[in-house]
Amino acid sequence: MCKEFTKQIEVHPQKQVVEEVISYIIKKQNSVDSELLLSPDTINKILNKVPHNDFDLTQVDKFKDEILNAAIEENKRGLNPSQRARLWQGGSPYFGLDDYEDMVLKKGEIVYTGYPFPTGYSFTKETLESVGGDSKKLFQGVQVNPRISPDGTGEYKFQVIGFEMLDDLPSARGMTHANPQLGAGGLEQIFTPDFPQLVREGKEKPILDEQTMARLREKGIEFDPKLLQQVDKDGEYVYKTSICNNVEVLTDDSNIIKLNNYNLNKMEIRQIKAAIKDIESSGGGIR
Incomplete structure (x- = not known):
């Protein structure tokens, strides 16, 4: 899925942040055996919402959750209740x-x-x-x-x-x-x-x-x-x-x-x- 966005990711001024958020979404969808969350729309959200100027790195975790919740909402009809339940876990304090x-x-x-x-x-x-x-x-x-x-x-x-x-x-x-x-x-x-x-x-x-x-x-x-x-x-x-x-x-x-x-x-x-x-x-x- 990310291949078609390779160039946009490479030239993004906050490439490291973009890659970190994408990696997080991949891990979350893998944890529930799904491929729905990292959609083109999700990647576009990440590319567009990560500022091209300075990014407050203390807000990365909050941004990850924002992107994840949007992806879940967008794709909830394709996720079963067990997957939805597990997606709420995995972060502090529910590791x-x-x-x-x-x-x-x-x-x-x-x-x-x-x-x-x-x-x-x-x-x-x-x-x-x-x-x-x-x-x-x-x-x-x-x-x-x-x-x-x-x-x-x-x-x-x-x-x-x-x-x-x-x-x-x-x-x-x-x-x-x-x-x-x-x-x-x-x-x-x-x-x-x-x-x-x-x-x-x-x-x-x-x-x-x-x-x-x-x-x-x-x-x-x-x-x-x-x-x-x-x-x-x-x-x-x-x-x-x-x-x-x-x-x-x-x-x-x-x-x-x-x-x-x-x-x-x-x-x-x-x-x-x-x-x-x-x-x-x-x-x-x-x-």
Whole structure:
């Protein structure tokens, strides 16, 4: 693919940066057995977006992620859920790549995800029940990086929300093992691509009582998929906030599962940071 761009790459003033970004995209697509990501459009983006003058080399990693995310979005119809799940891994702090298998979440099924900011990663009721309400067991079992506070302590999410599938949704599932720097692993995790968009489209819905939804609507958080899909003249969503980017703590809804043991002390955070630094120093992950 790069051969037709050889001359343009050779004469680019930031040739080294261009080659580094192209190499990164090749490694990422190879990690999921795909040849879709390094398309002519992707190479053109790299050539055109890398400045011909001075380039801030501290921003190279950020630029790599920008190009990668654009390539994934452009080619997502050709990538299966397992590939999409693995493409999110490989960089700090999720250096390792877990094994996934494709599956379908059937209409009517319910999965659970940490709240706030539900993402495409979720787990079954059986997985949730296996940890006995212990946040550390849950999120270290699925190897999630904790949120770190300015004072050096940290925490995992302490609320879990259920989502009901309103359509059959292609997903992937796998046991979590590849990132021991973030916990022991050993729990199954489910990945559903484009999760927030699926909520907007009404293909899945949060399980909340009517009082909670009414209270959240008063704060500008919408649930009706017809309203969530409305756009203005600039193509921006009229209702910008759904349950997936809401930060309200939901304390009085019996549907919300409350977790305990979610705080991490300074020593625990230092140990996680040190483990991540060791992997970075040894060249771990995809670069």
